[in-house]
Amino acid sequence: MIFRRPFYSPTWVLGSAFEELDRMRRQLDEMSGGLEQRPYRLLGARVFPLINLSENKDNYYVRAEMPGLKADDIGISVAGNNLSISGERKIASEGENVRYHRREREAGTFNRVIALPGEVDADKVEAKHVDGILTVVIPKAETAKPKQITIR
Amino acid sequence: MSGTKEIQAKEKQEVSVPAEHTKPGPVFTPAVDIFETEKNLTLLADLPGVKSDKLNIDLRDNVLTLTADVTPWEGADEEDLLIEYEIGRYLRQFTLSEVIDQDKIDAQLNDGVLRLTLPKVEKATPRKISVKAA
Numbered sequence: 553m554i555f556r557r558p559f560y561s562p563t564w565v566l567g568s569a570f571e572e573l574d575r576m577r578r579q580l581d582e583m584s585g586g587l588e589q590r591p592y593r594l595l596g597a598r599v600f601p602l603i604n605l606s607e608n609k610d611n612y613y614v615r616a617e618m619p620g621l622k623a624d625d626i627g628i629s630v631a632g633n634n635l636s637i638s639g640e641r642k643i644a645s646e647g648e649n650v651r652y653h654r655r656e657r658e659a660g661t662f663n664r665v666i667a668l669p670g671e672v673d674a675d676k677v678e679a680k681h682v683d684g685i686l687t688v689v690i691p692k693a694e695t696a697k698p699k700q701i702t703i704r
Numbered sequence: 705m706s707g708t709k710e711i712q713a714k715e716k717q718e719v720s721v722p723a724e725h726t727k728p729g730p731v732f733t734p735a736v737d738i739f740e741t742e743k744n745l746t747l748l749a750d751l752p753g754v755k756s757d758k759l760n761i762d763l764r765d766n767v768l769t770l771t772a773d774v775t776p777w778e779g780a781d782e783e784d785l786l787i788e789y790e791i792g793r794y795l796r797q798f799t800l801s802e803v804i805d806q807d808k809i810d811a812q813l814n815d816g817v818l819r820l821t822l823p824k825v826e827k828a829t830p831r832k833i834s835v836k837a838a
Contacts, residue, residue, distance in 0.1 A: 600711040602715070603789075609781070613782060619817050620814075620815055646746070649741055652737070654736055656735035657750055660708055662710060683755060684750070685753045
């Protein structure tokens with residue numbers, strides 16, 4: 553018995569070439585991170601720390617995973633709409649007579665500037681660092697907050 | 705700060721778990737450092753967002769398993785604008801070649817970094833048995 557797939561017949565040589573191209577395109581798509589599955593994943597920024605940005609009515613929230621850093625190692629500043637996070641991650645030496653089997657944790661400096669989408673109140677920015685998660689709460693400027701308008 | 709290299713942003717490595725889990729959501733493999741001295745095997749793991757009561761360390765049949773749960777920290781009224789990393793559980797397993805003194809294992813979790821000290825069992829000192837002639 554011969555089963556025929558739709559749009560493809562073994563006698564049509566060009567058809568199989570197109571199918572091959574289609575397969576290659578799909579593979580390329582998969583290699584570029586499975587964009588279809590996670591449309592929100594940002595591919596542009598490759599700067600440490602990776603951040604998640606969210607908002608509610610009053611504030612913007614910037615959260616970054618920074619395990620092993622102390623509050624003193626992190627510098628945060630706000631200029632206009634730009635939040636900058638900089639510092640250095642240090643990994644202490646474990647002494648002389650140590651044999652490493654794995655070394656995956658990285659040390660080094662970092663400096664990242666994040667453009668916030670709206671006007672902010674730079675004087676009231678708060679930051680905390682708990683369990684390796686940095687949270688920066690940036691209040692929105694009064695002018696940028698949504699205003700409820702009553703219909704008369 | 706010149707002279708030190710810049711950290712490269714690394715995407716969290718997702719793992720596919722062999723057994724099916726009861727809880728949905730992604731599982732990530734944490735970055736670790738493992739080193740050995742004469743007395744100890746030490747493991748450092750980056751586990752951001754993990755509280756000590758949500759961390760499980762299990763050693764059985766020479767297999768060390770680290771599992772950690774993360775409670776999402778976002779407020780309910782927040783709307784995502786940009787997501788660069790995902791939040792999920794952590795899982796990693798190691799097979800240990802050394803015999804570990806299970807009673808003396810020490811684990812500390814500070815600022816999202818686990819430091820696990822696994823003391824090696826002291827090797828039995830060879831004893832010479834002298835045979836007395838009767």
